[in-house]
Amino acid sequence: MTATIRLPYLLDFYPLQDEKYTRIHQFFTNLKVGRFTTTKCRDCEKLHWQPRAVCPDCGSENLEWVDLPKTGEVHAFTAMLLGAPMGFEKDLPFVMALVKLDGLDFKILSRVDGIKHEDCKIGMRLKFKTVTRDDGRVFFRFEPIG
Amino acid sequence: MRKVAIVGGGLAPFGVRQATWKELAQEAGGATFRDIKNLERKDVDSLFVGAAMPERFAFQSHVAPMVAEQVGVTPTKVITRTELACASGQSAIRMAYACIAAGLSDIALCIGVEKMNIPDPPEMQTSMACVLDREFDGVQGASAPPFFALCANRHMHDYGTTREQMAMVSAKNHHFSTTNPFAQFQKDIPVEKVLTSPMVAPPLRLFDCSGITDGAAGVVLTTAERAKEFTDTPMYILGSGQCSMGSNLANYKSFSTWFPLKEAAKEAYRSAKIGPGDLDLAEVHDCFTISEIMEYEDLGFCEKGKGGKFIEDGKSDLGGKIPINTRGGLLGTGHPLGATGIAQAIELMQQFRSSVPRQRLVDNAEIGMAHNLSGAANVHSILIYGRNPP
Numbered sequence: 155m156t157a158t159i160r161l162p163y164l165l166d167f168y169p170l171q172d173e174k175y176t177r178i179h180q181f182f183t184n185l186k187v188g189r190f191t192t193t194k195c196r197d198c199e200k201l202h203w204q205p206r207a208v209c210p211d212c213g214s215e216n217l218e219w220v221d222l223p224k225t226g227e228v229h230a231f232t233a234m235l236l237g238a239p240m241g242f243e244k245d246l247p248f249v250m251a252l253v254k255l256d257g258l259d260f261k262i263l264s265r266v267d268g269i270k271h272e273d274c275k276i277g278m279r280l281k282f283k284t285v286t287r288d289d290g291r292v293f294f295r296f297e298p299i300g
Numbered sequence: 301m302r303k304v305a306i307v308g309g310g311l312a313p314f315g316v317r318q319a320t321w322k323e324l325a326q327e328a329g330g331a332t333f334r335d336i337k338n339l340e341r342k343d344v345d346s347l348f349v350g351a352a353m354p355e356r357f358a359f360q361s362h363v364a365p366m367v368a369e370q371v372g373v374t375p376t377k378v379i380t381r382t383e384l385a386c387a388s389g390q391s392a393i394r395m396a397y398a399c400i401a402a403g404l405s406d407i408a409l410c411i412g413v414e415k416m417n418i419p420d421p422p423e424m425q426t427s428m429a430c431v432l433d434r435e436f437d438g439v440q441g442a443s444a445p446p447f448f449a450l451c452a453n454r455h456m457h458d459y460g461t462t463r464e465q466m467a468m469v470s471a472k473n474h475h476f477s478t479t480n481p482f483a484q485f486q487k488d489i490p491v492e493k494v495l496t497s498p499m500v501a502p503p504l505r506l507f508d509c510s511g512i513t514d515g516a517a518g519v520v521l522t523t524a525e526r527a528k529e530f531t532d533t534p535m536y537i538l539g540s541g542q543c544s545m546g547s548n549l550a551n552y553k554s555f556s557t558w559f560p561l562k563e564a565a566k567e568a569y570r571s572a573k574i575g576p577g578d579l580d581l582a583e584v585h586d587c588f589t590i591s592e593i594m595e596y597e598d599l600g601f602c603e604k605g606k607g608g609k610f611i612e613d614g615k616s617d618l619g620g621k622i623p624i625n626t627r628g629g630l631l632g633t634g635h636p637l638g639a640t641g642i643a644q645a646i647e648l649m650q651q652f653r654s655s656v657p658r659q660r661l662v663d664n665a666e667i668g669m670a671h672n673l674s675g676a677a678n679v680h681s682i683l684i685y686g687r688n689p690p
């Protein structure tokens with residue numbers, strides 16, 4: 155559970171997640187049950203990040219949901235110590251990393267919970283987790299393994 | 301295609317200004333017309349306004365006609381705003397260049413303006429963070445300092461670049477800005493002070509980062525043919541290049557090499573028919589110290605991975621291989637997003653006129669580059685300027 159500060163919609167980083175607002179609502183529905191997924195094109199086999207409504211390579215809308223690896227390693231890291239946007243001030247300081255997912259080329263930017271930046275290293279192993287805000291919206295983060 | 305020249309320009313002082321967005325635009329307009337003796341406001345047929353996010357910083361949209369009224373012009377050919385985040389100012393020049401080259405405009409005014417200091421800093425930070433992919437990267441905390449910190453972390457790992465080398469970029473540019481009365485920061489910041497300033501996003505500290513700045517700048521473009529009607533010292537556009545690759549960070553090929561910069565540079569050099577060795581000076585986008593180091597490399601001023609050594613050896617200082625950011629760069633003068641690219645053009649024009657203070661003058665400079673990156677360095681924009689016609 156992560157505390158929610160109610161902000162006007164256009165100052166809030168967290169996307170609206172249900173089917174009324176987005177064609178990738180399945181991504182968020184999957185996160186809620188602990189699945190880390192994205193879209194893959196059935197026509198050209200392109201794996202997308204972020205999840206898509208339309209394949210950027212071939213224009214197809216014939217996409218399927220596939221699971222992503224839930225482990226990876228730190229490709230690069232930093233932290234936010236000063237200068238937080240609205241809604242993040244109470245979270246300072248927090249670590250962020252480009253996470254190279256096992257077996258894929260993607261390096262997804264994610265917050266990394268449960269570690270200080272002084273203890274971070276390139277190559278460090280990480281695993282996927284989800285966070286749920288008290289307004290019910292969900293997102294993913296990573297945390298060190300072990 | 302018609303050849304194009306910049307015939308003059310002027311600045312509003314950069315800093316934490318006790319002035320509104322509109323008033324900054326007025327100042328830049330006034331300074332620009334004062335610089336160009338034979339130009340009357342009624343001669344301007346087009347206006348391009350570089351502004352990254354007036355909706356956020358000044359709660360104002362549809363700003364181009366507002367600027368036209370503020371500076372007293374009545375465009376009859378082309379009027380628009382150009383938005384490309386940190387490169388919005390250069391975009392205004394590029395679009396004016398294109399329109400004049402194509403014959404859609406004969407005399408175009410470019411005004412770049414940004415008012416970034418607002419009473420609530422977290423709201424300003426929120427606005428800055430939405431320059432990146434807000435839904436998938438911004439939500440994770442990504443904004444400019446963390447992104448460039450990730451590049452620094454990876455560049456240090458891949459090439460052995462040091463904290464001291466990054467600090468030297470800041471010290472050099474702050475030293476140049478002591479000669480610039482339009483700069484936000486006009487004091488020397490020595491290397492030790494950079495290294496002990498508060499940590500913002502490790503490994504980047506406060507003085508590795510450019511400021512939050514209010515400011516404005518203006519230039520006027522016309523055909524090379526007509527340029528001498530307005531000034532004895534026009535600055536000609538010799539070439540340009542621009543490249544955009546990706547947006548979400550997951551789709552980047554590298555964080556220690558900026559591939560879109562290499563592509564933009566290749567096209568800029570090709571179109572200007574020069575190589576990096578022909579440049580006498582350059583204004584490059586030092587939003588963070590690591591940016592300038594990576595730009596030395598990816599613009600071809602030195603070998604890949606040797607950017608740290610390049611600053612350490614003084615090659616980017618006055619008297620070095622290629623003096624970089626003589627007006628003080630973004631680190632020294634501040635970075636009002638829409639104004640920066642235009643302020644860079646003014647510095648090169650004043651260098652060609654030998655009208656900058658002696659302490660930062662590059663003697664007999666004939667060819668210079670202005671480079672801007674924007675967002676998370678996924679877009680790079682380059683213009684090459686010359687003292688002599690192409």
Ligand SMILES: [Zn+2]
Nearest residue numbers: 195198209212
């Ligand atoms: Zn496809």
